[in-house]
Amino acid sequence: MGRKNEDGNPGAVVGLLGFLVFFIGLCGTIGSFLFAAAEGRGRWTVFYGAIVWGLVQIIWGFVIAIRAKNARDRGDELAIKAKKKRDRTDVEEEDEDEDEDGDEESRPARRRKSVQEPARIPVPVLVGCGVAGGLLLLSLAGFAAVMIIVQSLANPEQHGANGDPPGHPKDGIPINPVEPAPEDLGPKAAQTPIVGATQDPTFKDQAPDGGVLVGFDVRLGQAFGVELVRAIQPRYQTPNGEVMGRKFGANFTKTVSVTARPGYAVGAINVKAGLVVNGFSVTFMRLKGNALDRTDSYTSAWIGDQTGGNGPTVLGGDGTQIVGIIGKRNARECNGLGLLKRS
DSSP states (O other): OOOHHHHOOHHHHHHHHHHHHHHHHHHHHHHHHHHHHHHTOSOOOOOHHHHHHHHHHHHHHHHHHHHHHHHHHHHHHHHHHHHHHHHHHHHHHHHHHHHHOOOTTTSOOOOOOOOOOOOOOOHHHHHHHHHHHHHHHHHHHHHHHHHHHHHHHOSGGGSOTTSOOTTOGGGTOOSSOOOOOOOOOOOGGGBOOOEEOSSSOEEEEEOOTTOEEEEEEEEEEEETTEEEEEEEEEEEEETTEEEEOOOBSSOOSSEEEEEOOTTEEEEEEEEEESSSEEEEEEEEEEEETTEEEEEEEEEOOOEEOSSSSEEEEEEEOSSBOEEEEEEEEOSSOEEEEEEEEOO
């Protein structure tokens, strides 16, 4: 009989299956993140089940392999001992036959079967291989995590317009920007939803008394091969003329401006956003007393990226005058946007 069952090791099968599942889960997680980042979406999937189950199976495969190897070694030792015992018995029987038959030429040749002990792989070597494999997988996971972080941060804006590192004074960005504190947005009834990032601090900017929102200065920045909204500053029309609101985002070295025609004001914005504000267009409506005429309107050209993100989502548009903006921001950029209506 062959040693088919003995030569095969079920631990190798279990470990290989675990590695394949782990690898699929890891690739799926990285692919999901890169796809979400490229599309500007706020959600991506981590395949915890596949990754954890795969790692557990890999470890369990090593345990099974070591146990099977030890069991096979014990079986080989018993077989060797039994073989040696049988050979000694055969030799003794042949010696007795020789004693009875003195004709040395006519007696059969002795058949002493050499017994070779199978090569053994020491348990420490197996354990070392298991540890090395585990470290390799952990290194792969660490490398993937680093690549995710680098991908999330990597974009041409990591260097300033003059090739300087981010935060260089030449680019108008403070070297050590301070994270802003969240601001009170006021009554809920006066707010539209905020689209874009959900974790950063809120901000609010409102026109002076009697003023309405008539436009924006928007700073665009390259990321993932497209131009995304990085900073924004509102424009207001007041009884004393046009005034600028606060800046949200640090760098306004490259700005796109959009402003209403005389007699019109911002009535709505149509936004695509995910993790950030990808882009938007502005719908201007004619001023009519303390309201806006929805039947007399026009729309601006699209500002920023129109290919990624969720939506588009229309904010405003019910004819209520818009008197400010709200949103989310960090120390460097605006990444969430909404409107503030007259209450």
